[in-house]
Amino acid sequence: MRSLFIAAAFGLASATALSLSAPAEATGKVKCQAGPQSGWKNVEALKAQLVREGWKVTKAKVDGGCYEVYGVLPTGEKVEAYFHPVSFEKLYVAQRGKVLFRKQGY
Amino acid sequence: MRTIINSVRFVWVILALPALFQLHGWWTGAIDTMDMLHPTGETSARLMIAAMLIGPLAGVLGPRRWLLWLLARRRALGVAAFGYAVLHLVFYAIDMGSLDAILGELPIASIWTGWLALALMLPMALTSNQRSMLWLRTAWKRVQQLAYPAAVLTLLHWWWVHDGATAAVAHFAPLAFLWLLLALRRLRPIRPSPQAGV
Ligand code: HEM
Numbered sequence A: 001m002r003s004l005f006i007a008a009a010f011g012l013a014s015a016t017a018l019s020l021s022a023p024a025e026a027t028g029k030v031k032c033q034a035g036p037q038s039g040w041k042n043v044e045a046l047k048a049q050l051v052r053e054g055w056k057v058t059k060a061k062v063d064g065g066c067y068e069v070y071g072v073l074p075t076g077e078k079v080e081a082y083f084h085p086v087s088f089e090k091l092y093v094a095q096r097g098k099v100l101f102r103k104q105g106y
Numbered sequence B: 001m002r003t004i005i006n007s008v009r010f011v012w013v014i015l016a017l018p019a020l021f022q023l024h025g026w027w028t029g030a031i032d033t034m035d036m037l038h039p040t041g042e043t044s045a046r047l048m049i050a051a052m053l054i055g056p057l058a059g060v061l062g063p064r065r066w067l068l069w070l071l072a073r074r075r076a077l078g079v080a081a082f083g084y085a086v087l088h089l090v091f092y093a094i095d096m097g098s099l100d101a102i103l104g105e106l107p108i109a110s111i112w113t114g115w116l117a118l119a120l121m122l123p124m125a126l127t128s129n130q131r132s133m134l135w136l137r138t139a140w141k142r143v144q145q146l147a148y149p150a151a152v153l154t155l156l157h158w159w160w161v162h163d164g165a166t167a168a169v170a171h172f173a174p175l176a177f178l179w180l181l182l183a184l185r186r187l188r189p190i191r192p193s194p195q196a197g198v
Helices: A002-021 A044-054 B002-006 B008-027 B036-060 B063-073 B074-096 B100-106 B109-126 B129-134 B138-144 B146-159 B164-187
Strands: A054-065 A064-073 A078-083 A090-097 A099-104
Touching: A044 A054, A044 A090, A078 B008, A099 B109, B002 B008, B008 B074, B036 B063, B036 B074, B036 B146, B036 B164, B074 B100, B074 B109, B109 B138, B109 B146, B129 B138
Parallel strands: none
Antiparallel strands: A054 A064, A064 A078, A078 A090, A090 A099
């Protein structure tokens, strides 16, 4: 009984730790071979450019060697989008897993 | 020790712990609203799977003390799964910010599967009490069988919303494995015992 209790407590604790330590990871959807990060443009410039185009940007980070942006399109859809970190070219846009745009070859 | 473990309150405290951590993280700003969907959704799905594992596990292993202990608390696991799903929906609503935005996403496959899963869990949660068991009698089991379509919808929701199957499939694999095991057992012809026909 005691060992069961410890096992259950341990299981729940590790499950909690796991779910806290791995927030909405989205890897492997798009990959950019863009060379070393020193050659990349600043992510803040990408955010500013998107805001100028009418996007709302919630969050931006690096994923799969690309810039991954969470935000809202000018048309109102909440999306997850990938951009090339050197050219800022749009590569992939998806709304809740539904692909709205994918550049050929990506 | 044993009286603590066996008390009803202990189970509820354990089941509420992940929510406390999650809400605390959000409250202090460590977790963004959009990032609350992951832990709440995953905890809900894990509790749902855990509740659904107990029956088949008892079928495969036979009556064990710890399984009987869990079996007596299965209803609590199911209700907690529903609770986390509601929390998941609350943070979804906060993150979306408007009814229009929420309705706008409804036609997307990854989203309506989530809504439908929650809709199926609602009657289960509402009848997860002694009074409903007595009142519904044999129909009660049928209500609880909504867990099967709800689980399938949850799997699809998880798969599609993330457009990656790995985590979703990994979580449901133990359940699928046990079901397969039980099905195979049922299919296997029953060998006559040595005494038969003597
Ligand atoms: C009420 C309808 C529901 C809506 C609108 C909804 C919405 C969402 C959204 C938007 C995500 C994506 C989160 C992200 O990108 O990080 C998500 C993920 C998820 N949801 Fe739901 N959901 C619903 C119901 C459910 C139910 C009933 C369950 C479980 C029983 C569930 C389990 C999950 C899981 C496991 C994930 C993946 C978590 C992750 O790895 O990020 N959802 N949900």
